[in-house]
Amino acid sequence: MEIGIDSFAAKFSESNSTAADDRQAMHQLLERIGHADRTGLDVFGIGEHHRKGFLDSAPALILAAAASRTRNIRLTSAVTVLSAADPVRVFQEFATLDLISGGRTEMVVGRGSFTDAFPLFGYNLSDYDALFTEKLDLLLKIRDNEFVTWSGKFRPAMRNQPVYPRPLQQPLPIWLGVGGTPQSFVRAGVLGLPLMVAIIGGETHRFRPLVDLYREAWLKSGHPAEKMSVGLHSLGYVGPTTEAAVRDFYPGYAESMTKVGEERGWPPMTEERFLGQAGPRGALIVGGVDEVAEKILRHSEALGGISRLTFQLDTASLSHEKLMESIELIGKVKQIVNG
Template sequence: MSAELEFGLDTFGDVTWDAEGVPIPQARVIRNLVAQGVLAEEVGLDFIGVGEHHRADFAVSAPEIVLAAIAGKTDRIHLGSAVTVLSSDDPVRVYQRFATLDAVSNGRAEVIVGRGSFTESFPLFGLELRDYEQLFEEKMELFTELLTQKPVTWSGEHRASLTDQMVYPLLESGSLRTWVGVGGSPQSVIRAAHYGLPLMLAIIGGAAERFAPFTDLYHRALEKFERPTQPIGMHSPGFIADTDEQALEQLWPHYEAMQARIGAERGWAPLTPEHYREEAGPHGSLYVGSPETVAAKMAAAIRALGVNRFDLKYSNGTMPHEQLMRSVELYGTRVVPLVRDMLAS
């Protein structure tokens, strides 16, 4: 497993604070994100994913442009979304943007399509939430047709039909690595298998082991649909510092504030220090601590689920850029080698 295993980073472009606790402009957040992507390559990571949001606490609404900026300063690291909210986008434009990113990055583009965990894009682009399921089904069907690089004939209720339509630019390699992001729905797992696309599990609460039935379902569904074996990845939040206590103390105020802000919108109970420590423990979804602690927890999750890629969601609310850079550095230089050693043994 270790020879095929990839390690990535994900960020939503959270608006961060400076050293004095003052929010920095969104433009500077985006420039800092580019620097984080460059560092990710320098420390040997395989992938960086940038999320799409349309609200004040996240700076990135056009991930492909940010990824193209990173592409211009790197040579090896793969570049993708985390996730592309396909339901509220146009599949033709999504294909064209990522095909263009693939060209300028010399074949390093990936896309993770999903429905997203926020819904601000629906009213922004004139869509109705009552069409949530049908929008994704239709647009997923069209997008997978576009990936074939052949003339597309398609019709649906929420987009103009296409008849024998070629869409450009063509992909130089003939394929675009496309993952389906899944938060916890068996139907979404089966959908990914139906289209024969890699599966990315967003594990943001509780133990990774509870997702083992999903990986089993995915393998069985691929077999049923007579699809070839595909990679499985997992995405979870975390933060790395030199010691466990330093990591826990630095992350807490930013993570707690983020949970409170989003929780107020969704009716969540306030995050307590006890719950925070539980999620940061061996059976939670937070990969926070020293390199040794995080590596041990990651290795256990990778073994339990048999995943081929681990993406650490390293941005956590208002955490300063300098702390994020240190976390990225430790992840690439310390955590990843430790995990590979643990799995090899």
């Protein structure tokens, strides 16, 4: 199983928001990506947000900077908000990144958890699904064809137009990032795309029927069974002990989830709810090395087998030093998980 990290380049502290502090935060993020590479982790993903508190509005630029200081780790978006982007430009950016990184680039494309990008780039939220469907179709056509003929509703048509540069990898790996919508799981299976499931709450095993929809659609569409891939994106943190991990993670996690909850109508985060989420069947992967490794294996079994797991470490406003330590410990988790 591949083990990695996703980051939203998050900075939740309102008192720490000057340009100089943003520069330091970005520098520290690049240090963490380099550390993840040296630790032997498999993948590092950068998300995409367009709101205060996040520095990841241009993920391809961050990943390009990371490519120059890493050697082995795969570099991916997590996720590219494709609905509000131009697929031609997205492909060009990640094809360029693939050349810079020596063939270590991937994309996870999705519709995004926040909707800030839609008004920012002039798109109507009522076209939420139609935008994504059309733009994913174009992105895959560009990936598979140097010269592209295509037409749609939301973008001017292309008539035998070439798209350059071409990536080193053929084809460039594109994962479909999904939440809890059944149609999204089926879409990934029909298109033959690897699946990245973001589970940020609840009990992970409850997603098994949705993952099974993906597998069924994949096989019915005639794609090779051995190429099917299911990844899991989970909020988490590994500490020196489970007690230390909970003590470090909970305060910042509760603050950030309560803040998001105010926008989405969720109740405030409580310690009782947190401990339930961090328990054996909950979605949070928080604990010491052995406990986390055991939980990852349980999640994999519950979902019928996963090929990749990525930790989202940003949620709890942890210090750079704590995150560097956790990355080191995640490397030990990987060794246990893979025997």
